[in-house]
Amino acid sequence: MAEMKNIPKEMWEPIAHEERDKEKIARPSMTYWQDAWRRLKQNKLAMIGLVTIIILFLFAIFGPMFSKYSYSDQNLDLANIPPRFEIYKVADNKFVYVRRDYMLIEVSERGEILDKLVESKNDMIGKKRIYNIDGNEVVLDYSFAAKNKDIPNAKKFALYLNGKEIKPYKKVFNKTYWFGSDAHGRDLYVRVLYGARISLSVAVVAAVVNFFIGVLYGGISGYAGGKVDNIMMRIVDIISTVPLMLYVIMLMVVMGSGLKTIMITLGTVYWVRMARIVRGQTLSLKEQEYVLAAKTLGASTWRILVRHLIPNAMGPIIVALTMQIPSAIFTESFLSFIGLGVSAPAASWGTLASDALGGLRSYAYQLFFPSLAICITMLAFNFLGDGLRDALDPRLRK
Secondary structure, three states: HHHOOOOOOOHHOOOOOOHOOOOOOOOOOHHHHHHHHHHHHHHHOOOOOHHOOOOOHHHHHHHHHHHOOOOOOOHHHHOOOEEEEEEEEEEEEEEEEOOOOOOEEEEEOOEEEEEOOOOOOEEEEOEEEEEEEEEEEEEEEEOOHHOOOOOOOOOOEEEEEEEEOOOOOOEEEOOOOOOEOOOOEEEEHHHHHHHHHHHHHHHHHHHHHHHHHHHHHHHHHHHHHHHHHHHHHHHHHHHHHHHHHHHHHHHHHOOOOOHHHHHHHHHHHHHHHHHHHHHHHHHHHHHHHHHHHHHHHHHHHHHHHHHHHHHOOOHHHHHHHHHHHHHHHHHHHHHHHOOOOHHHHHHHHHHEEEEEEEEOOOHHHHHHHHHHHHHHHHHHHHHHHHHHHHHHHHHHHH
16 A cells, blocks of 8 residues: 555546547458448449349339230330320310321320221321311311421421311320330330340349359369360350351251340350459469468368359459440340341330331330430449449458
8 A cells, every 4th residue: 555655646647538549440340342332332323323223123023014005015006106295175175196197096184095086087189187076077187298398397287176276285294105105006115114124134144154154164264274274265265256146147047036045145155254254363363372271171172163262253253244244235135126136026125226217207215215225224234333343342442
């Protein structure tokens, strides 16, 4: 007790906050994947891409349930009706839409398509169609079309109710066909969503083939080395030198056109680039100390490859996988566009774009929606791929 009394009082002063917090951990310890996810969430474009991809999958799976039509249901009487149009009031609670081929379509005030009206008289010489609607005479005069066909935004037709010209009542959205109807009277909304199913199915197949064939093939080639590596890479070179179009044409001769042929084609050739990427990663990783330790402990070649080399190369693999998926989607759309893809009446974004080309100037919306779907999907995957590339790079860790 006497010794404690001799201790100076200044030795019992409180420690300053700066000294006390020196050993404090700034942030909790994270694994590699936790840190990658943290940095991915900070990339706004990557998260937008991820959310967009999830929404696309949900729309492709559940979207067609909100329409009473299937992708193959057609009604030629209701063909080429846009997603937004002008309506005319011709009687009490009676409204019509004038189609571009100068036919009257009965619609509701809200924009629901009801039916095609049948004219009571068709004056082909005078270029007039006469209708009797609830006792009212409605005359559609399309004689202006030939006179003003070369004048943009010029008057093409006139609609008369009991001898008096009427003006558009208002513009409404198409409540029956949300994206409009195509040349065969099919619901473009449902067909775009079915096209999403096909394109995303191709994306899933390309991802699975890349992961299981490309990763294992490249990993075995890189780890084995020597003559085995040389032979396996020469096989890859031979496959990659044959043009994709030639593969498709050859398979179409044997199996016929369709989605199955495209999937087999992509499964045959799309793993080649992934195999090269994984081989390069394996060559750089197989000389690491942990691989030598696994060999010393008696681990088999397969265990070293599957449990050590491939997991440690997973960062570049995921990035390459994400960047190759939009390429596969675009390839399927291109093949369908030139007639080597899915067959009618099946809907693909490529076939929808191809079908819309004939009426591009009159019905631009038929090309707009599938083209927009392709652009959004490819941008979403590219944004996500760029974000994953930055998030999985350990050199950018802070």
